[in-house]
Amino acid sequence: MTYLKKSPWLLHYDASSCNGCDIEVLACLTPLYDVERFGIINTGNPKHADVFVVTGGVNEQNREVIRNIYEQMPEPKVVVAVGICAASGGVFRECSNISGGIDQLIPVDVYVPGCAARPESIIDGIVKSLEILEEKRIQMKERAKQKEQGRSPGGGER
Amino acid sequence: MSRQIVMPFGPQHPVLPEPIHLDLVLEDETVVDVIPSIGYIHRGLETLVEKRQFPEYVYIAERTCGICSFIHGMTYCQGIERVMGLEVPERAHYLRTIWSEYSRLHSHLLWLGLFADSMGFENLFMNAWKHREFVLDVMEETTGGRVIQGSCKVGGVRRDIDQDTLKRMNADLKGFEKGLKEMANVFLNDDSVASRLRGVGVLSRNDAYVCGAVGPTGRGSGVPIDARMTGYAAYGELGFSPVVEQDGDCYARCAVRVNELFSSIEIIRQSIDRIPGGEIEVKVKGNPEGEYFSRSEQPRGELVHYVKGNGTKYLARSRIRTPTLTNIPPLVKMLQGCELADVPVIVLSIDPCIGCMER
Numbered sequence: 001m002t003y004l005k006k007s008p009w010l011l012h013y014d015a016s017s018c019n020g021c022d023i024e025v026l027a028c029l030t031p032l033y034d035v036e037r038f039g040i041i042n043t044g045n046p047k048h049a050d051v052f053v054v055t056g057g058v059n060e061q062n063r064e065v066i067r068n069i070y071e072q073m074p075e076p077k078v079v080v081a082v083g084i085c086a087a088s089g090g091v092f093r094e095c096s097n098i099s100g101g102i103d104q105l106i107p108v109d110v111y112v113p114g115c116a117a118r119p120e121s122i123i124d125g126i127v128k129s130l131e132i133l134e135e136k137r138i139q140m141k142e143r144a145k146q147k148e149q150g151r152s153p154g155g156g157e158r
Numbered sequence: 159m160s161r162q163i164v165m166p167f168g169p170q171h172p173v174l175p176e177p178i179h180l181d182l183v184l185e186d187e188t189v190v191d192v193i194p195s196i197g198y199i200h201r202g203l204e205t206l207v208e209k210r211q212f213p214e215y216v217y218i219a220e221r222t223c224g225i226c227s228f229i230h231g232m233t234y235c236q237g238i239e240r241v242m243g244l245e246v247p248e249r250a251h252y253l254r255t256i257w258s259e260y261s262r263l264h265s266h267l268l269w270l271g272l273f274a275d276s277m278g279f280e281n282l283f284m285n286a287w288k289h290r291e292f293v294l295d296v297m298e299e300t301t302g303g304r305v306i307q308g309s310c311k312v313g314g315v316r317r318d319i320d321q322d323t324l325k326r327m328n329a330d331l332k333g334f335e336k337g338l339k340e341m342a343n344v345f346l347n348d349d350s351v352a353s354r355l356r357g358v359g360v361l362s363r364n365d366a367y368v369c370g371a372v373g374p375t376g377r378g379s380g381v382p383i384d385a386r387m388t389g390y391a392a393y394g395e396l397g398f399s400p401v402v403e404q405d406g407d408c409y410a411r412c413a414v415r416v417n418e419l420f421s422s423i424e425i426i427r428q429s430i431d432r433i434p435g436g437e438i439e440v441k442v443k444g445n446p447e448g449e450y451f452s453r454s455e456q457p458r459g460e461l462v463h464y465v466k467g468n469g470t471k472y473l474a475r476s477r478i479r480t481p482t483l484t485n486i487p488p489l490v491k492m493l494q495g496c497e498l499a500d501v502p503v504i505v506l507s508i509d510p511c512i513g514c515m516e517r
Contacts (some may be wrong), residue, residue, distance in 0.1 A: 014176045016199040018223025020305045021515035022176065023268060027294075030271070030287035044171060061197040065169055079269065091221055094209055098203035115303045116224055 005125055007039025008130055011049035013069055015102060016092070017056030020116030021083035025053055028119045035123060038142040046072035052079045058105055060086040070106045076110040076136035076146075083117045091113055102133045160185045167501060171315040176512035182286070184280065192493045200516040202282055207473040209222040209320050212238060215314050215473065219463070222478060223514040225455045227270060228261045228516075230463075231310040234476075236390060237452030237465040238312045244440055248392075250314035252433040254393040256515060257309065259422040260431070260452075265457035266422075269509045273412060276502045277354045285341050286507075292334050296327060314439025326432045330409050335423055342416045355409035358505035359492040362406055373459020374418070375508045378411035380404045382397035386392060396428045408507040415509075445469050445494065456481055459510050461504045482515040484507070 012056060014022050028035050029042055046069045054066065070079070077150050081102055084090035088101045109132045112125035163184050169177030177198040183191040194417050206218050219234035232254050239246055249450045271286035287319050294304045301307040332383075345351060361371065361456045366379035376383050377400060384400035386393045401417040403410035446467030453459050459481025466475040485508040 014199065014513075016201050018175065018224040018227075018306075019511065020221070020227065020511075022304060022333065023224060027287065027291075030291075031163065031284050032291045038482075054164045057201075059198075059200060060285060061200065062169070065177070065198065068282070089219060092201045094206060094208075096205045097200050098202070116303075118304065 005077045005134075008046050008064070009041050009043045009131065010040055010051045010053050010126070011044070011046055011057070011069065011073065013066065013085065014054045015054050015056035015062050015066060016059045016098065017085055018082060021055035021085070021122075022115075022117050024116050025055065025082060031062075033119050033123060035126070037099075040126070047074060051126065051140050052075060052077060052106075053082055053126075054079065054086050054102050055082045057085045057092060057098045057100060058102060059099065060104055063105060066105055069150045076133055076140050078133045078136070079106055080110045080112060080120055080125050080129045081108045082125065083150055084113060084115045087113070087124055089110045110155055162190065165498075167297075167505075172406055174505070174510075174511070177506075178510060178512050180493075180501075181494075182498070182501065187498050188494050189498060189501065192490045196486075196512070196516055199512050203517050204476050204478060204503075207476040208248040209472075211471040212467070212473050213442065214477070216311060217503070219310060219476075219478075220308060222480070222517055224512060225265050226261055226461075226514070227305060228257050228301075228307050228448055229461065230478075231308075231405060231461045232258060232391070233452050233454040233461055234465065235310050235312050236454070237450045237463050238446055238467075240450045240452065241446040241448045241465060241467055242442070244284050244442065246314055246413065246440065247437040248316075248434045249436050250391040250438045252429050253315045253438065253487075254310065254317060255396070255429050256319075256426055256433075257297075257307065258391065259426045260293055260297055260327055262457045263419060264290055264297070265509075266419055267293065269415060269436075269457070269506075270341075270412075273503070273506050274351075274504045277351070277405055279351065281346055282341070284353075285344075287434045288369060289334070289337055289341060292330075294335075295331075296328045299323070303333055308430075311439065313442045314437070316439075318438050324430050324433065328427060331423055331427065331469075335420070338419055338423075342419070344382050345412055345416050352409060354503060356407060357413060358408045358500050359496055359507055360407045361488055361492050363404075365491050366406065366488060367468075369491055371458070371459075371486050372481045373482050373509075374411055374414040374483045375459065377402045378414045383460065385453045385460045388453060392429060392432075395432070396425055398425055398428075411507045415421065444484035445471055446473065449475075452483070456514075458482055458511055458514070459485065478517055480511070480514040480517070485510075486515075 169182040181193040221230035266410040267290035271283045274282035302310040364379040449466040462479040464477040468474040
């Protein structure tokens with residue numbers, strides 16, 4: 001975990017999950033797995049969050065909520081879809097009120113399989129998402145740099 | 159006279175692991191009325207009976223809720239078995255009882271943790287979840303799954319627990335119980351916990367009865383209803399009585415759940431002592447025709463699965479009534495007149511399981 005230079009904060013939202021994955025996400029934070037010792041905290045405020053953890057598929061009523069939360073999170077941000085329901089709708093795919101996985105709404109960076117996903121695989125997924133977060137941060141910095149150069153009188157001529 | 163304002167609470171809120179939306183009508187800091195609105199997790203899984211054969215639907219029934227998953231599967235199976243007139247072997251009944259009670263332990267510990275978190279007692283939250291892992295380990299060892307077990311089937315159970323494992327499970331309960339006693343002492347006797355809970359969100363016995371409170375919410379207000387007393391699975395042969403408290407406040411509901419932990423341990427011990435040998439399942443022949451209301455006691459209260467068969471492999475109708483939905487009107491009653499800062503504690507005190515409620 002040498003690249004973990006910052007303390008990433010998670011925001012967890014239960015889209016239409018059965019709770020199985022939700023309680024496993026929470027189990028990651030509690031004494032047996034205890035990811036909090038790496039500075040990973042479950043926050044309730046989208047403006048504080050770096051990683052958006054979603055469980056469950058999309059339905060009519062939560063569509064706007066998911067999009068809202070995602071848009072409120074500051075850049076750079078990553079999305080982790082936990083459990084098979086968040087990936088494709090899972091066992092509920094054919095239900096009358098489910099329109100599928102969350103990737104039809106917002107871009108997903110990491111998919112965690114399982115029904116319910118085990119805490120080990122959730123932690124694995126979060127670790128993978130942190131690598132992507134770090135890459136996005138570097139890219140963002142470079143873009144900002146290029147923009148800065150383009151704006152300055154010296155940089156514009158070249 | 160102060161002006162009324164409406165404040166939204168949820169669906170995404172730090173204290174709620176699951177989304178529910180409440181419109182709180184406030185006068186200064188006092189809540190005068192509450193308008194709940196639901197539907198954020200509605201999947202419509204009851205309609206899946208038309209697309210899944212009745213033995214397969216057990217898996218869907220289990221996934222109504224990831225916390226009390228085993229009890230959902232079992233209640234659905236009970237309904238089908240009654241419609242088809244199947245005689246489930248005694249050993250399967252006892253195994254179902256054991257798994258149900260382990261589910262209750264894990265659910266109550268989970269709730270106690272979240273409840274402690276809602277009053278800002280982080281240490282107690284972690285402590286409750288530490289004990290919960292013991293229960294999940296037993297679940298994983300005996301069924302193969304931590305939270306979704308899949309060990310119940312129409313006609314019995316899928317897996318047996320051998321006598322050596324049962325013996326060890328019984329012995330392990332001793333250390334587990336000792337840890338729980340230490341934790342229970344904090345929930346029941348700590349001054350700071352009591353000051354957050356005593357006299358908060360009072361639900362009178364009459365209101366609980368009229369609004370239809372079930373489970374620990376009703377029992378905390380002195381209504382002694384417990385569907386386990388109907389004697390389904392092996393409960394009829396075991397000696398136990400419902401845990402009832404009289405005060406009707408958040409402390410009473412908390413005390414009911416803490417004491418139920420020990421009552422569950424006692425039921426598991428009795429079941430392990432009395433479990434008979436023999437088969438664990440019967441062969442299922444034919445298709446269900448007829449209807450039945452199957453009742454059971456979930457950690458949150460009474461659960462009803464209605465099944466209606468029409469003589470084909472696909473059921474005509476399934477209907478699930480979950481305890482959280484019945485506990486929403488009592489919640490509205492509790493919240494009227496409370497202070498805004500107490501809202502999270504009171505909302506959690508009914509142990510809302512939105513996944514169940516909206517299905």
